[in-house]
Amino acid sequence: MRKIVSFVLAMVLVLSMCMTVSAATIDKNSEQTATTTATYTKGEGYTVTIPANITVGGEAISISAADVMIDPGETLKVSVASANSWKVKNGEEALAYKLNDGTADIKADDTVVLSVAAGTATGSVDLTAELDNVTATKSGTYTDTLTFTVAVE
Amino acid sequence: MKRVLGIMMSLLLLGCLFPVSVLAAQDSSQRESDLTVSIVTHKVTIACGENGSFTVRGQKNASSVFVAQGSDVVVDVSPQSGHSMKAPLVSGEVVVGLEDNQITLSNIQSDVVLVIDFQEGNLPAAGGDSDTITPGEDNSPSGTEESDATSTPGAYMGIDLNGDGQADANIDTDGDGVADAMLMPIVDGKAVISEEIMEKLMRDVPEKGEVVLLFDQLEKTVQTVELPVKSLEKMEEKQMSFFFALSPMEIALDAAAVATLEEKAAGECIQLKIEQVDPSQLDKNQQNAIEDKELMNAFLVTISCNGQYIEVYEEGMVTVRLPFVPQEGSSIEEYRVLLVTQEGPVEPVETIYENGRLVFTVKSSSVYAVVKTSAGPEEPQPFDETESIEYTAASLMCPLISISVLCVIFFMVFRKRREEE
Numbered sequence: 001m002r003k004i005v006s007f008v009l010a011m012v013l014v015l016s017m018c019m020t021v022s023a024a025t026i027d028k029n030s031e032q033t034a035t036t037t038a039t040y041t042k043g044e045g046y047t048v049t050i051p052a053n054i055t056v057g058g059e060a061i062s063i064s065a066a067d068v069m070i071d072p073g074e075t076l077k078v079s080v081a082s083a084n085s086w087k088v089k090n091g092e093e094a095l096a097y098k099l100n101d102g103t104a105d106i107k108a109d110d111t112v113v114l115s116v117a118a119g120t121a122t123g124s125v126d127l128t129a130e131l132d133n134v135t136a137t138k139s140g141t142y143t144d145t146l147t148f149t150v151a152v153e
Numbered sequence: 154m155k156r157v158l159g160i161m162m163s164l165l166l167l168g169c170l171f172p173v174s175v176l177a178a179q180d181s182s183q184r185e186s187d188l189t190v191s192i193v194t195h196k197v198t199i200a201c202g203e204n205g206s207f208t209v210r211g212q213k214n215a216s217s218v219f220v221a222q223g224s225d226v227v228v229d230v231s232p233q234s235g236h237s238m239k240a241p242l243v244s245g246e247v248v249v250g251l252e253d254n255q256i257t258l259s260n261i262q263s264d265v266v267l268v269i270d271f272q273e274g275n276l277p278a279a280g281g282d283s284d285t286i287t288p289g290e291d292n293s294p295s296g297t298e299e300s301d302a303t304s305t306p307g308a309y310m311g312i313d314l315n316g317d318g319q320a321d322a323n324i325d326t327d328g329d330g331v332a333d334a335m336l337m338p339i340v341d342g343k344a345v346i347s348e349e350i351m352e353k354l355m356r357d358v359p360e361k362g363e364v365v366l367l368f369d370q371l372e373k374t375v376q377t378v379e380l381p382v383k384s385l386e387k388m389e390e391k392q393m394s395f396f397f398a399l400s401p402m403e404i405a406l407d408a409a410a411v412a413t414l415e416e417k418a419a420g421e422c423i424q425l426k427i428e429q430v431d432p433s434q435l436d437k438n439q440q441n442a443i444e445d446k447e448l449m450n451a452f453l454v455t456i457s458c459n460g461q462y463i464e465v466y467e468e469g470m471v472t473v474r475l476p477f478v479p480q481e482g483s484s485i486e487e488y489r490v491l492l493v494t495q496e497g498p499v500e501p502v503e504t505i506y507e508n509g510r511l512v513f514t515v516k517s518s519s520v521y522a523v524v525k526t527s528a529g530p531e532e533p534q535p536f537d538e539t540e541s542i543e544y545t546a547a548s549l550m551c552p553l554i555s556i557s558v559l560c561v562i563f564f565m566v567f568r569k570r571r572e573e574e
Contacts, residue, residue: 048186056192057221088192097190129190136194136219139264144190151184 045069046076046116048150056088056097056129056142063148064124065116070152076116076123079149081109088142095142096132101125113148193222195264202270205232223260230254232271242268343377343424344368351384360391361408367398374400377426382458385415385423402427402452403474403510410469420459427473428453430520435493439520442499446524449488450475455518462518471515477523478509493520 046068051061068076080099086107087094098107106113106127116123136142198217201207209215210227220226230238231254241256243249244266250257258265346354346366354364368375378397388395388411395406404427406414414423430451432440454473456463465471479485485506490513491499502521504513511523 048184050186050188052187053189053191056190057224061188082190088190090194095192097192131192131221136221139194139196139219142192142194146188146190147185148188149185 046150046152048076048078048114048148050078050148054127054129054146056095056131058129060126060128062124062126063114064122065114066122068116068118068121068123070118072118074118074152076114077112077151077153078114079110079112079151080106081147081149082107083145083147086144088144090136090138090140090142093136093138093142095134095136097129097144098132099127099129099146101127110149194219195222195261197226197258197261197265197267199228199267199269202268204236204271204273205230205238205269207231207269220261222262226258226261226265228256228258228267228269230256230269236271236273239270239272241270242266341377342374343379344375345379345422346381346384348381348384351381351387355384355387355391355393358391358393361393362391363394363396363405364388365396365398368400376400376428377424379422379424381422382415382418382420385411385418389415397425399427401476404454404515405472405474406465407470407472410465410471413465413468414456414463417463417465418458419461423456423458423463426453426455426457428455435520438496439493442493443491443522443524446489446491446526448522448524450477450523451493451520452522453520454515457518464517466514466516472512473515473521474507474510474512475523476509477506477511480525483525487525489524489526491522491524492516493522495519 047066049062049064049066051063054061063078065076065078070076084094086098087096089095096107098105099113100106101113102125113127114123114125196217196219197209199207199209200216207228207230209218210229212218218226232238238254241249241251243258246262247265248259250259256267256269258267351364354366358364366378368378376399378399389408392408393411394408395411397404404425430453432448432451435443435451452473452475454471456465456471475490477488479488488511490502490504490511492502493499494517499522500516502513502516504511506512513521515521
């Protein structure tokens with residue numbers, strides 16, 4: 001009986017370690033990218049890659065989804081929201097900006113920038129950031145934070 | 154025992170399942186990740202001299218614009234008729250393209266100052282139709298454009314911070330390998346030296362050393378230098394002296410003068426001024442005092458703080474060196490430097506002539522006049538080229554007494570001979 005109990009305990013411990021590893025989610029320390037990984041216990045999941053930085057007026061960044069395995073009828077959606085109401089700020093100075101996905105400007109919170117339907121393994125969108133028709137009145141660094149939300153609906 | 158084992162197993166199972174359930178809960182709802190949006194902007198300041206104008210492409214009436222890092226600015230320059238653009242002065246981390254009358258600032262990586270100036274004639278601003286100018290290097294065009302053209306004063310100046318005797322337009326002041334010129338505005342002939350610039354100037358000057366400011370090679374005349382008193386305090390601590398090369402004079406303050414200046418300054422900054430005085434501006438008393446002497450030049454030398462003169466000349470020594478060339482056909486011995494007081498009286502100033510300059514010590518904040526005297530027995534002895542001579546009564550009486558004694562001796566000898574005959 002003790003052997004059986006010990007074996008069960010050992011198995012439980014081993015399994016718990018596996019679960020902990022698979023629960024690693026966003027690696028913000030990696031260079032310029034953050035990877036969101038989720039794994040369902042029943043074997044379904046997805047990997048969404050969101051870069052850590054974008055420069056206004058600079059090169060496009062790519063938001064991508066890979067290894068998408070979700071239930072039929074569901075859709076993986078990546079939406080975006082701005083912390084500063086779509087303005088980059090330097091102290092009190094604020095400059096309005098917008099994202100562009102190549103087809104339309106994005107400057108409203110909770111706008112879905114990427115959708116991947118069930119049955120599709122990957123998806124991506126390239127985003128650029130551009131200032132609205134405004135000019136700065138002082139030199140320095142202006143910033144905003146965009147929060148990307150990944151959801152399966 | 155079995156119960157204990159059962160409880161332990163249950164706890165372990167719960168503990169193991171907990172992260173999975175949280176993960177599942179997350180997966181079934183939402184996960185978030187943040188992204189930083191940023192833009193770095195830099196200021197591009199453009200100063201333009203007379204005889205021309207400029208426009209920043211895409212901007213209206215802008216003398217300064219703020220642009221994103223890495224972006225470009227195109228400046229269209231329009232010289233007036235009969236003038237052309239000189240090689241522009243640029244500070245900052247930027248690539249400068251020059252084509253005809255168009256300056257392109259590309260890949261801007263720092264704040265940039267662009268100084269545009271003009272010259273008479275239709276000479277090219279640089280050695281070709283298109284040139285790339287590198288800040289920190291001499292971008293002057295080769296050839297004789299500078300020497301033959303009558304230059305128009307620019308709006309900005311540079312100072313010699315690296316001690317090579319040249320006014321620096323583009324230099325690396327912070328040692329980061331990037332040119333970051335110390336450009337400062339000159340308004341009405343006044344250069345305002347900030348504490349920051351003074352710090353850089355004093356950085357490599359040893360204790361009891363000399364801080365040097367050279368303004369004499371600039372296109373724009375600098376007559377007044379404004380200095381922060383706080384910097385003078387630091388100079389006093391290190392017993393530093395000061396040397397300015399203005400236009401056209403040089404002026405030196407020894408350490409004692411600097412210390413006195415700092416002690417007596419009742420304000421945040423002092424102004425050292427050497428202003429050329431139009432003879433017609435001298436009042437009647439002063440003109441009468443000069444009498445029949447021909448006035449060659451007159452300068453007002455002052456040191457002040459908040460409009461109040463500061464007299465440092467007893468405690469310390471303030472020396473002026475004025476370039477001077479005697480008129481054709483006359484010698485340096487015919488010229489004098491006179492202190493002309495406000496009330497009129499003149500006082501000869503001890504002067505030496507050294508390396509083409511009249512060198513004298515300033516006795517007070519006053520007008521100093523260079524005059525040409527008419528040679529005559531009553532005129533004081535002229536200064537020679539190597540040392541000064543004091544014109545005292547004793548020095549004039551000595552020859553008279555000697556001649557008198559000789560006459561008496563001659564008379565006595567003559568009388569004795571006649572008596573013998």
